[in-house]
Amino acid sequence: MKKCLLIIALGCFAYLSNAQVLTPSPSAAGSVSTVVGLTDVKIDYFRPRVKGRKIFGTDANVLLPYGTIWRTGANSGTLISFSDDVKVEGVAVPKGQYLIFSWPGATEWTISLYKDVTLGGNTAKYDKANEAANFKVKSEKLTEKVETFTINIGDISDDMKTAKVQLAWENTSVKFGIAVDYDAKVMKSIEENTTVDPGNYFSAAVYYLESGKDLKQALTWVNKAAEANPTAFWILYQKARIQKGLGDKAGALATSTASLEASKKAGNRDYQKMNEELMKSLK
Structure with missing residues:
Protein backbone atom coordinates (compact mmCIF):
# COMPACT_ATOMS: atom_id res chain seq x y z
CA MET A 1 0.00 0.00 0.00
CA LYS A 2 2.79 2.42 0.92
CA LYS A 3 4.57 1.54 -2.31
CA CYS A 4 1.46 2.38 -4.36
CA LEU A 5 1.04 5.73 -2.56
CA LEU A 6 4.69 6.54 -3.25
CA ILE A 7 4.30 5.82 -6.97
CA ILE A 8 1.16 8.02 -7.14
CA ALA A 9 2.90 10.84 -5.26
CA LEU A 10 5.91 10.69 -7.58
CA GLY A 11 3.61 10.77 -10.62
CA CYS A 12 1.78 13.84 -9.31
CA PHE A 13 5.09 15.57 -8.59
CA ALA A 14 6.32 14.89 -12.13
CA TYR A 15 3.06 16.27 -13.59
CA LEU A 16 3.18 19.42 -11.46
CA SER A 17 6.84 20.07 -12.27
CA ASN A 18 6.04 20.06 -16.03
CA ALA A 19 2.78 22.02 -15.84
CA GLN A 20 2.84 25.73 -16.66
CA VAL A 21 0.60 28.56 -15.58
CA LEU A 22 -0.87 30.36 -18.58
CA THR A 23 -1.10 34.15 -18.29
CA PRO A 24 -1.67 36.89 -20.90
CA SER A 25 1.45 38.34 -22.51
CA PRO A 26 2.19 41.97 -21.56
CA SER A 27 2.57 42.64 -25.30
CA ALA A 28 -0.16 40.95 -27.31
CA ALA A 29 0.71 39.16 -30.53
CA GLY A 30 -0.62 40.77 -33.69
CA SER A 31 -0.73 40.00 -37.38
CA VAL A 32 -1.77 41.92 -40.49
CA SER A 33 -1.77 40.76 -44.10
CA THR A 34 -3.05 41.74 -47.50
CA VAL A 35 -2.52 41.08 -51.19
CA VAL A 36 -0.96 43.87 -53.23
CA GLY A 37 -1.44 43.04 -56.89
CA LEU A 38 -0.61 39.33 -56.78
CA THR A 39 1.87 39.55 -53.88
CA ASP A 40 1.07 38.38 -50.36
CA VAL A 41 2.37 40.80 -47.74
CA LYS A 42 2.23 39.68 -44.11
CA ILE A 43 3.50 41.20 -40.86
CA ASP A 44 3.70 39.37 -37.52
CA TYR A 45 4.58 41.40 -34.45
CA PHE A 46 4.11 41.97 -30.72
CA ARG A 47 2.21 45.05 -29.55
CA PRO A 48 3.58 46.93 -26.52
CA ARG A 49 1.36 49.50 -24.77
CA VAL A 50 2.19 53.03 -23.68
CA LYS A 51 1.07 52.45 -20.07
CA GLY A 52 1.59 56.08 -19.08
CA ARG A 53 5.17 56.25 -20.34
CA LYS A 54 6.81 58.75 -22.68
CA ILE A 55 7.77 56.65 -25.71
CA PHE A 56 9.76 58.79 -28.19
CA GLY A 57 11.90 61.85 -27.54
CA THR A 58 15.12 63.24 -26.12
CA ASP A 59 14.21 63.31 -22.43
CA ALA A 60 16.19 61.11 -20.07
CA ASN A 61 13.10 59.13 -19.10
CA VAL A 62 11.80 58.22 -22.58
CA LEU A 63 11.49 54.59 -23.53
CA LEU A 64 12.98 54.98 -27.03
CA PRO A 65 15.40 57.92 -27.35
CA TYR A 66 15.76 59.40 -30.83
CA GLY A 67 18.54 57.81 -32.85
CA THR A 68 18.67 54.50 -30.98
CA ILE A 69 17.85 51.17 -32.61
CA TRP A 70 14.44 49.63 -31.90
CA ARG A 71 13.14 46.16 -32.72
CA THR A 72 9.92 47.87 -33.90
CA GLY A 73 7.70 45.99 -31.53
CA ALA A 74 8.20 43.83 -28.46
CA ASN A 75 9.53 40.37 -27.59
CA SER A 76 11.18 38.72 -30.61
CA GLY A 77 10.68 41.69 -32.92
CA THR A 78 8.61 42.23 -36.06
CA LEU A 79 8.63 40.01 -39.15
CA ILE A 80 7.51 41.07 -42.61
CA SER A 81 7.24 38.64 -45.53
CA PHE A 82 6.70 38.99 -49.29
CA SER A 83 5.61 36.18 -51.60
CA ASP A 84 7.31 37.86 -54.58
CA ASP A 85 10.19 40.21 -55.21
CA VAL A 86 9.18 43.78 -54.32
CA LYS A 87 10.60 47.27 -53.98
CA VAL A 88 10.53 48.92 -50.57
CA GLU A 89 11.00 52.69 -50.77
CA GLY A 90 12.63 52.12 -54.15
CA VAL A 91 15.03 49.42 -52.92
CA ALA A 92 14.75 46.01 -54.59
CA VAL A 93 13.98 43.34 -51.96
CA PRO A 94 13.83 39.62 -52.89
CA LYS A 95 10.82 37.59 -51.81
CA GLY A 96 11.16 36.14 -48.31
CA GLN A 97 10.93 37.05 -44.64
CA TYR A 98 12.69 39.92 -42.88
CA LEU A 99 12.92 41.60 -39.49
CA ILE A 100 11.98 45.27 -39.32
CA PHE A 101 14.38 47.47 -37.32
CA SER A 102 14.01 51.22 -36.89
CA TRP A 103 15.78 54.28 -35.52
CA PRO A 104 13.10 56.82 -34.49
CA GLY A 105 13.75 60.53 -34.92
CA ALA A 106 11.97 63.79 -34.29
CA THR A 107 10.89 64.28 -37.94
CA GLU A 108 12.50 61.35 -39.73
CA TRP A 109 13.01 57.65 -39.06
CA THR A 110 15.57 55.23 -40.45
CA ILE A 111 14.11 51.80 -41.15
CA SER A 112 15.81 48.61 -42.27
CA LEU A 113 14.73 45.17 -43.40
CA TYR A 114 17.06 42.56 -41.93
CA LYS A 115 17.80 39.23 -43.59
CA ASP A 116 18.85 37.14 -40.57
CA VAL A 117 15.50 36.56 -38.85
CA THR A 118 17.13 34.37 -36.20
CA LEU A 119 18.40 37.59 -34.59
CA GLY A 120 14.90 38.22 -33.24
CA GLY A 121 14.82 41.27 -30.99
CA ASN A 122 18.53 41.14 -30.12
CA THR A 123 19.48 44.63 -31.31
CA ALA A 124 22.91 44.41 -29.66
CA LYS A 125 24.07 41.97 -32.36
CA TYR A 126 22.69 43.94 -35.30
CA ASP A 127 25.00 43.64 -38.33
CA LYS A 128 24.66 46.04 -41.28
CA ALA A 129 25.97 43.27 -43.56
CA ASN A 130 22.60 41.54 -43.14
CA GLU A 131 20.53 44.50 -44.31
CA ALA A 132 18.27 43.87 -47.29
CA ALA A 133 17.20 47.52 -47.32
CA ASN A 134 17.89 50.69 -45.36
CA PHE A 135 15.93 53.89 -45.97
CA LYS A 136 14.61 57.05 -44.34
CA VAL A 137 10.95 58.14 -44.07
CA LYS A 138 9.26 61.18 -42.60
CA SER A 139 7.33 60.87 -39.34
CA GLU A 140 3.99 62.51 -38.58
CA LYS A 141 2.37 63.64 -35.35
CA LEU A 142 -1.02 62.06 -34.62
CA THR A 143 -3.94 64.03 -33.22
CA GLU A 144 -5.17 61.02 -31.26
CA LYS A 145 -3.03 58.87 -29.00
CA VAL A 146 -2.38 55.26 -30.02
CA GLU A 147 -2.10 53.30 -26.76
CA THR A 148 -1.12 49.97 -28.32
CA PHE A 149 1.58 49.80 -30.99
CA THR A 150 -0.20 49.17 -34.29
CA ILE A 151 0.93 48.22 -37.78
CA ASN A 152 -1.36 48.60 -40.80
CA ILE A 153 -1.02 47.87 -44.52
CA GLY A 154 -3.07 50.37 -46.50
CA ASP A 155 -3.07 53.15 -49.11
CA ILE A 156 -3.30 50.52 -51.85
CA SER A 157 -3.26 52.24 -55.24
CA ASP A 158 -6.02 51.84 -57.83
CA ASP A 159 -3.75 49.77 -60.06
CA MET A 160 -2.85 47.51 -57.10
CA LYS A 161 0.85 48.13 -57.65
CA THR A 162 1.72 50.05 -54.48
CA ALA A 163 0.80 50.10 -50.79
CA LYS A 164 2.10 51.60 -47.58
CA VAL A 165 3.00 50.03 -44.24
CA GLN A 166 2.13 52.30 -41.31
CA LEU A 167 3.73 52.09 -37.87
CA ALA A 168 1.75 53.99 -35.22
CA TRP A 169 2.38 54.37 -31.50
CA GLU A 170 1.81 57.04 -28.88
CA ASN A 171 1.46 60.24 -30.97
CA THR A 172 3.74 59.23 -33.87
CA SER A 173 3.12 57.63 -37.26
CA VAL A 174 5.54 56.64 -40.01
CA LYS A 175 4.82 55.01 -43.36
CA PHE A 176 6.99 53.25 -45.92
CA GLY A 177 6.03 52.24 -49.42
CA ILE A 178 5.92 48.83 -51.10
CA ALA A 179 5.80 48.46 -54.88
CA VAL A 180 5.01 45.23 -56.74
CA ASP A 181 5.19 44.18 -60.37
CA TYR A 182 2.65 41.59 -61.43
Missing part, protein backbone atom coordinates in the same frame (compact mmCIF):
# COMPACT_ATOMS: atom_id res chain seq x y z
CA ASP A 183 2.70 42.09 -65.19
CA ALA A 184 5.06 39.20 -65.89
CA LYS A 185 2.89 36.86 -63.82
CA VAL A 186 -0.27 37.93 -65.60
CA MET A 187 1.30 37.59 -69.05
CA LYS A 188 2.53 34.10 -68.23
CA SER A 189 -0.90 33.18 -66.88
CA ILE A 190 -2.56 34.44 -70.06
CA GLU A 191 -0.19 32.42 -72.22
CA GLU A 192 -0.73 29.24 -70.23
CA ASN A 193 -4.44 29.42 -69.46
CA THR A 194 -6.05 30.70 -72.64
CA THR A 195 -4.94 27.51 -74.38
CA VAL A 196 -6.58 25.45 -71.63
CA ASP A 197 -9.85 27.34 -71.17
CA PRO A 198 -11.20 29.68 -73.87
CA GLY A 199 -13.20 31.46 -71.18
CA ASN A 200 -9.93 32.98 -70.00
CA TYR A 201 -9.75 35.06 -73.17
CA PHE A 202 -12.17 37.49 -71.54
CA SER A 203 -9.93 38.02 -68.49
CA ALA A 204 -6.92 38.45 -70.77
CA ALA A 205 -8.74 41.03 -72.91
CA VAL A 206 -9.84 43.07 -69.87
CA TYR A 207 -6.32 43.03 -68.47
CA TYR A 208 -4.93 44.36 -71.75
CA LEU A 209 -7.62 47.05 -71.78
CA GLU A 210 -7.07 48.17 -68.17
CA SER A 211 -3.26 48.14 -68.41
CA GLY A 212 -3.06 50.00 -71.73
CA LYS A 213 -1.60 47.14 -73.74
CA ASP A 214 -2.28 46.09 -77.34
CA LEU A 215 -6.01 46.75 -77.87
CA LYS A 216 -6.05 44.91 -81.21
CA GLN A 217 -4.96 41.77 -79.36
CA ALA A 218 -7.54 42.53 -76.66
CA LEU A 219 -10.25 42.74 -79.34
CA THR A 220 -9.19 39.39 -80.80
CA TRP A 221 -9.47 37.78 -77.38
CA VAL A 222 -12.77 39.40 -76.41
CA ASN A 223 -14.26 38.32 -79.74
CA LYS A 224 -13.33 34.73 -78.96
CA ALA A 225 -14.98 35.07 -75.55
CA ALA A 226 -18.10 36.59 -77.15
CA GLU A 227 -18.29 33.79 -79.72
CA ALA A 228 -18.43 31.26 -76.88
CA ASN A 229 -21.09 33.27 -74.99
CA PRO A 230 -22.80 35.71 -77.41
CA THR A 231 -25.46 36.96 -74.96
CA ALA A 232 -23.08 37.68 -72.07
CA PHE A 233 -23.71 41.38 -71.45
CA TRP A 234 -20.55 41.75 -69.34
CA ILE A 235 -18.40 40.49 -72.23
CA LEU A 236 -20.15 42.75 -74.73
CA TYR A 237 -19.68 45.75 -72.46
CA GLN A 238 -15.92 45.24 -72.27
CA LYS A 239 -15.79 44.63 -76.02
CA ALA A 240 -17.50 47.99 -76.56
CA ARG A 241 -14.90 49.68 -74.32
CA ILE A 242 -12.10 48.08 -76.35
CA GLN A 243 -13.71 49.21 -79.60
CA LYS A 244 -13.96 52.73 -78.21
CA GLY A 245 -10.28 52.63 -77.30
CA LEU A 246 -9.49 51.63 -80.89
CA GLY A 247 -11.48 54.59 -82.20
CA ASP A 248 -14.34 52.48 -83.57
CA LYS A 249 -17.22 54.52 -82.15
CA ALA A 250 -19.85 53.00 -84.44
CA GLY A 251 -18.83 49.47 -83.53
CA ALA A 252 -18.63 50.35 -79.85
CA LEU A 253 -22.13 51.88 -79.95
CA ALA A 254 -23.62 48.80 -81.62
CA THR A 255 -21.91 46.45 -79.15
CA SER A 256 -22.91 48.55 -76.16
CA THR A 257 -26.51 48.63 -77.38
CA ALA A 258 -26.50 44.83 -77.56
CA SER A 259 -25.03 44.67 -74.05
CA LEU A 260 -27.69 47.06 -72.78
CA GLU A 261 -30.51 44.95 -74.18
CA ALA A 262 -29.00 41.75 -72.79
CA SER A 263 -28.54 43.34 -69.35
CA LYS A 264 -32.18 44.47 -69.38
CA LYS A 265 -33.33 40.92 -70.09
CA ALA A 266 -31.12 39.68 -67.23
CA GLY A 267 -32.40 42.41 -64.89
CA ASN A 268 -28.89 43.69 -64.18
CA ARG A 269 -29.29 47.39 -63.42
CA ASP A 270 -25.56 47.97 -62.88
CA TYR A 271 -24.68 47.04 -66.44
CA GLN A 272 -27.69 48.94 -67.77
CA LYS A 273 -26.34 52.11 -66.17
CA MET A 274 -22.76 51.40 -67.26
CA ASN A 275 -23.85 50.89 -70.87
CA GLU A 276 -26.01 54.01 -70.84
CA GLU A 277 -23.02 56.07 -69.67
CA LEU A 278 -20.75 54.44 -72.26
CA MET A 279 -23.23 55.14 -75.05
CA LYS A 280 -23.46 58.81 -74.03
CA SER A 281 -19.68 59.10 -74.33
CA LEU A 282 -19.85 57.72 -77.87
CA LYS A 283 -22.30 60.28 -79.26
Whole structure:
Protein backbone atom coordinates (compact mmCIF):
# COMPACT_ATOMS: atom_id res chain seq x y z
CA MET A 1 0.00 0.00 0.00
CA LYS A 2 2.79 2.42 0.92
CA LYS A 3 4.57 1.54 -2.31
CA CYS A 4 1.46 2.38 -4.36
CA LEU A 5 1.04 5.73 -2.56
CA LEU A 6 4.69 6.54 -3.25
CA ILE A 7 4.30 5.82 -6.97
CA ILE A 8 1.16 8.02 -7.14
CA ALA A 9 2.90 10.84 -5.26
CA LEU A 10 5.91 10.69 -7.58
CA GLY A 11 3.61 10.77 -10.62
CA CYS A 12 1.78 13.84 -9.31
CA PHE A 13 5.09 15.57 -8.59
CA ALA A 14 6.32 14.89 -12.13
CA TYR A 15 3.06 16.27 -13.59
CA LEU A 16 3.18 19.42 -11.46
CA SER A 17 6.84 20.07 -12.27
CA ASN A 18 6.04 20.06 -16.03
CA ALA A 19 2.78 22.02 -15.84
CA GLN A 20 2.84 25.73 -16.66
CA VAL A 21 0.60 28.56 -15.58
CA LEU A 22 -0.87 30.36 -18.58
CA THR A 23 -1.10 34.15 -18.29
CA PRO A 24 -1.67 36.89 -20.90
CA SER A 25 1.45 38.34 -22.51
CA PRO A 26 2.19 41.97 -21.56
CA SER A 27 2.57 42.64 -25.30
CA ALA A 28 -0.16 40.95 -27.31
CA ALA A 29 0.71 39.16 -30.53
CA GLY A 30 -0.62 40.77 -33.69
CA SER A 31 -0.73 40.00 -37.38
CA VAL A 32 -1.77 41.92 -40.49
CA SER A 33 -1.77 40.76 -44.10
CA THR A 34 -3.05 41.74 -47.50
CA VAL A 35 -2.52 41.08 -51.19
CA VAL A 36 -0.96 43.87 -53.23
CA GLY A 37 -1.44 43.04 -56.89
CA LEU A 38 -0.61 39.33 -56.78
CA THR A 39 1.87 39.55 -53.88
CA ASP A 40 1.07 38.38 -50.36
CA VAL A 41 2.37 40.80 -47.74
CA LYS A 42 2.23 39.68 -44.11
CA ILE A 43 3.50 41.20 -40.86
CA ASP A 44 3.70 39.37 -37.52
CA TYR A 45 4.58 41.40 -34.45
CA PHE A 46 4.11 41.97 -30.72
CA ARG A 47 2.21 45.05 -29.55
CA PRO A 48 3.58 46.93 -26.52
CA ARG A 49 1.36 49.50 -24.77
CA VAL A 50 2.19 53.03 -23.68
CA LYS A 51 1.07 52.45 -20.07
CA GLY A 52 1.59 56.08 -19.08
CA ARG A 53 5.17 56.25 -20.34
CA LYS A 54 6.81 58.75 -22.68
CA ILE A 55 7.77 56.65 -25.71
CA PHE A 56 9.76 58.79 -28.19
CA GLY A 57 11.90 61.85 -27.54
CA THR A 58 15.12 63.24 -26.12
CA ASP A 59 14.21 63.31 -22.43
CA ALA A 60 16.19 61.11 -20.07
CA ASN A 61 13.10 59.13 -19.10
CA VAL A 62 11.80 58.22 -22.58
CA LEU A 63 11.49 54.59 -23.53
CA LEU A 64 12.98 54.98 -27.03
CA PRO A 65 15.40 57.92 -27.35
CA TYR A 66 15.76 59.40 -30.83
CA GLY A 67 18.54 57.81 -32.85
CA THR A 68 18.67 54.50 -30.98
CA ILE A 69 17.85 51.17 -32.61
CA TRP A 70 14.44 49.63 -31.90
CA ARG A 71 13.14 46.16 -32.72
CA THR A 72 9.92 47.87 -33.90
CA GLY A 73 7.70 45.99 -31.53
CA ALA A 74 8.20 43.83 -28.46
CA ASN A 75 9.53 40.37 -27.59
CA SER A 76 11.18 38.72 -30.61
CA GLY A 77 10.68 41.69 -32.92
CA THR A 78 8.61 42.23 -36.06
CA LEU A 79 8.63 40.01 -39.15
CA ILE A 80 7.51 41.07 -42.61
CA SER A 81 7.24 38.64 -45.53
CA PHE A 82 6.70 38.99 -49.29
CA SER A 83 5.61 36.18 -51.60
CA ASP A 84 7.31 37.86 -54.58
CA ASP A 85 10.19 40.21 -55.21
CA VAL A 86 9.18 43.78 -54.32
CA LYS A 87 10.60 47.27 -53.98
CA VAL A 88 10.53 48.92 -50.57
CA GLU A 89 11.00 52.69 -50.77
CA GLY A 90 12.63 52.12 -54.15
CA VAL A 91 15.03 49.42 -52.92
CA ALA A 92 14.75 46.01 -54.59
CA VAL A 93 13.98 43.34 -51.96
CA PRO A 94 13.83 39.62 -52.89
CA LYS A 95 10.82 37.59 -51.81
CA GLY A 96 11.16 36.14 -48.31
CA GLN A 97 10.93 37.05 -44.64
CA TYR A 98 12.69 39.92 -42.88
CA LEU A 99 12.92 41.60 -39.49
CA ILE A 100 11.98 45.27 -39.32
CA PHE A 101 14.38 47.47 -37.32
CA SER A 102 14.01 51.22 -36.89
CA TRP A 103 15.78 54.28 -35.52
CA PRO A 104 13.10 56.82 -34.49
CA GLY A 105 13.75 60.53 -34.92
CA ALA A 106 11.97 63.79 -34.29
CA THR A 107 10.89 64.28 -37.94
CA GLU A 108 12.50 61.35 -39.73
CA TRP A 109 13.01 57.65 -39.06
CA THR A 110 15.57 55.23 -40.45
CA ILE A 111 14.11 51.80 -41.15
CA SER A 112 15.81 48.61 -42.27
CA LEU A 113 14.73 45.17 -43.40
CA TYR A 114 17.06 42.56 -41.93
CA LYS A 115 17.80 39.23 -43.59
CA ASP A 116 18.85 37.14 -40.57
CA VAL A 117 15.50 36.56 -38.85
CA THR A 118 17.13 34.37 -36.20
CA LEU A 119 18.40 37.59 -34.59
CA GLY A 120 14.90 38.22 -33.24
CA GLY A 121 14.82 41.27 -30.99
CA ASN A 122 18.53 41.14 -30.12
CA THR A 123 19.48 44.63 -31.31
CA ALA A 124 22.91 44.41 -29.66
CA LYS A 125 24.07 41.97 -32.36
CA TYR A 126 22.69 43.94 -35.30
CA ASP A 127 25.00 43.64 -38.33
CA LYS A 128 24.66 46.04 -41.28
CA ALA A 129 25.97 43.27 -43.56
CA ASN A 130 22.60 41.54 -43.14
CA GLU A 131 20.53 44.50 -44.31
CA ALA A 132 18.27 43.87 -47.29
CA ALA A 133 17.20 47.52 -47.32
CA ASN A 134 17.89 50.69 -45.36
CA PHE A 135 15.93 53.89 -45.97
CA LYS A 136 14.61 57.05 -44.34
CA VAL A 137 10.95 58.14 -44.07
CA LYS A 138 9.26 61.18 -42.60
CA SER A 139 7.33 60.87 -39.34
CA GLU A 140 3.99 62.51 -38.58
CA LYS A 141 2.37 63.64 -35.35
CA LEU A 142 -1.02 62.06 -34.62
CA THR A 143 -3.94 64.03 -33.22
CA GLU A 144 -5.17 61.02 -31.26
CA LYS A 145 -3.03 58.87 -29.00
CA VAL A 146 -2.38 55.26 -30.02
CA GLU A 147 -2.10 53.30 -26.76
CA THR A 148 -1.12 49.97 -28.32
CA PHE A 149 1.58 49.80 -30.99
CA THR A 150 -0.20 49.17 -34.29
CA ILE A 151 0.93 48.22 -37.78
CA ASN A 152 -1.36 48.60 -40.80
CA ILE A 153 -1.02 47.87 -44.52
CA GLY A 154 -3.07 50.37 -46.50
CA ASP A 155 -3.07 53.15 -49.11
CA ILE A 156 -3.30 50.52 -51.85
CA SER A 157 -3.26 52.24 -55.24
CA ASP A 158 -6.02 51.84 -57.83
CA ASP A 159 -3.75 49.77 -60.06
CA MET A 160 -2.85 47.51 -57.10
CA LYS A 161 0.85 48.13 -57.65
CA THR A 162 1.72 50.05 -54.48
CA ALA A 163 0.80 50.10 -50.79
CA LYS A 164 2.10 51.60 -47.58
CA VAL A 165 3.00 50.03 -44.24
CA GLN A 166 2.13 52.30 -41.31
CA LEU A 167 3.73 52.09 -37.87
CA ALA A 168 1.75 53.99 -35.22
CA TRP A 169 2.38 54.37 -31.50
CA GLU A 170 1.81 57.04 -28.88
CA ASN A 171 1.46 60.24 -30.97
CA THR A 172 3.74 59.23 -33.87
CA SER A 173 3.12 57.63 -37.26
CA VAL A 174 5.54 56.64 -40.01
CA LYS A 175 4.82 55.01 -43.36
CA PHE A 176 6.99 53.25 -45.92
CA GLY A 177 6.03 52.24 -49.42
CA ILE A 178 5.92 48.83 -51.10
CA ALA A 179 5.80 48.46 -54.88
CA VAL A 180 5.01 45.23 -56.74
CA ASP A 181 5.19 44.18 -60.37
CA TYR A 182 2.65 41.59 -61.43
CA ASP A 183 2.70 42.09 -65.19
CA ALA A 184 5.06 39.20 -65.89
CA LYS A 185 2.89 36.86 -63.82
CA VAL A 186 -0.27 37.93 -65.60
CA MET A 187 1.30 37.59 -69.05
CA LYS A 188 2.53 34.10 -68.23
CA SER A 189 -0.90 33.18 -66.88
CA ILE A 190 -2.56 34.44 -70.06
CA GLU A 191 -0.19 32.42 -72.22
CA GLU A 192 -0.73 29.24 -70.23
CA ASN A 193 -4.44 29.42 -69.46
CA THR A 194 -6.05 30.70 -72.64
CA THR A 195 -4.94 27.51 -74.38
CA VAL A 196 -6.58 25.45 -71.63
CA ASP A 197 -9.85 27.34 -71.17
CA PRO A 198 -11.20 29.68 -73.87
CA GLY A 199 -13.20 31.46 -71.18
CA ASN A 200 -9.93 32.98 -70.00
CA TYR A 201 -9.75 35.06 -73.17
CA PHE A 202 -12.17 37.49 -71.54
CA SER A 203 -9.93 38.02 -68.49
CA ALA A 204 -6.92 38.45 -70.77
CA ALA A 205 -8.74 41.03 -72.91
CA VAL A 206 -9.84 43.07 -69.87
CA TYR A 207 -6.32 43.03 -68.47
CA TYR A 208 -4.93 44.36 -71.75
CA LEU A 209 -7.62 47.05 -71.78
CA GLU A 210 -7.07 48.17 -68.17
CA SER A 211 -3.26 48.14 -68.41
CA GLY A 212 -3.06 50.00 -71.73
CA LYS A 213 -1.60 47.14 -73.74
CA ASP A 214 -2.28 46.09 -77.34
CA LEU A 215 -6.01 46.75 -77.87
CA LYS A 216 -6.05 44.91 -81.21
CA GLN A 217 -4.96 41.77 -79.36
CA ALA A 218 -7.54 42.53 -76.66
CA LEU A 219 -10.25 42.74 -79.34
CA THR A 220 -9.19 39.39 -80.80
CA TRP A 221 -9.47 37.78 -77.38
CA VAL A 222 -12.77 39.40 -76.41
CA ASN A 223 -14.26 38.32 -79.74
CA LYS A 224 -13.33 34.73 -78.96
CA ALA A 225 -14.98 35.07 -75.55
CA ALA A 226 -18.10 36.59 -77.15
CA GLU A 227 -18.29 33.79 -79.72
CA ALA A 228 -18.43 31.26 -76.88
CA ASN A 229 -21.09 33.27 -74.99
CA PRO A 230 -22.80 35.71 -77.41
CA THR A 231 -25.46 36.96 -74.96
CA ALA A 232 -23.08 37.68 -72.07
CA PHE A 233 -23.71 41.38 -71.45
CA TRP A 234 -20.55 41.75 -69.34
CA ILE A 235 -18.40 40.49 -72.23
CA LEU A 236 -20.15 42.75 -74.73
CA TYR A 237 -19.68 45.75 -72.46
CA GLN A 238 -15.92 45.24 -72.27
CA LYS A 239 -15.79 44.63 -76.02
CA ALA A 240 -17.50 47.99 -76.56
CA ARG A 241 -14.90 49.68 -74.32
CA ILE A 242 -12.10 48.08 -76.35
CA GLN A 243 -13.71 49.21 -79.60
CA LYS A 244 -13.96 52.73 -78.21
CA GLY A 245 -10.28 52.63 -77.30
CA LEU A 246 -9.49 51.63 -80.89
CA GLY A 247 -11.48 54.59 -82.20
CA ASP A 248 -14.34 52.48 -83.57
CA LYS A 249 -17.22 54.52 -82.15
CA ALA A 250 -19.85 53.00 -84.44
CA GLY A 251 -18.83 49.47 -83.53
CA ALA A 252 -18.63 50.35 -79.85
CA LEU A 253 -22.13 51.88 -79.95
CA ALA A 254 -23.62 48.80 -81.62
CA THR A 255 -21.91 46.45 -79.15
CA SER A 256 -22.91 48.55 -76.16
CA THR A 257 -26.51 48.63 -77.38
CA ALA A 258 -26.50 44.83 -77.56
CA SER A 259 -25.03 44.67 -74.05
CA LEU A 260 -27.69 47.06 -72.78
CA GLU A 261 -30.51 44.95 -74.18
CA ALA A 262 -29.00 41.75 -72.79
CA SER A 263 -28.54 43.34 -69.35
CA LYS A 264 -32.18 44.47 -69.38
CA LYS A 265 -33.33 40.92 -70.09
CA ALA A 266 -31.12 39.68 -67.23
CA GLY A 267 -32.40 42.41 -64.89
CA ASN A 268 -28.89 43.69 -64.18
CA ARG A 269 -29.29 47.39 -63.42
CA ASP A 270 -25.56 47.97 -62.88
CA TYR A 271 -24.68 47.04 -66.44
CA GLN A 272 -27.69 48.94 -67.77
CA LYS A 273 -26.34 52.11 -66.17
CA MET A 274 -22.76 51.40 -67.26
CA ASN A 275 -23.85 50.89 -70.87
CA GLU A 276 -26.01 54.01 -70.84
CA GLU A 277 -23.02 56.07 -69.67
CA LEU A 278 -20.75 54.44 -72.26
CA MET A 279 -23.23 55.14 -75.05
CA LYS A 280 -23.46 58.81 -74.03
CA SER A 281 -19.68 59.10 -74.33
CA LEU A 282 -19.85 57.72 -77.87
CA LYS A 283 -22.30 60.28 -79.26
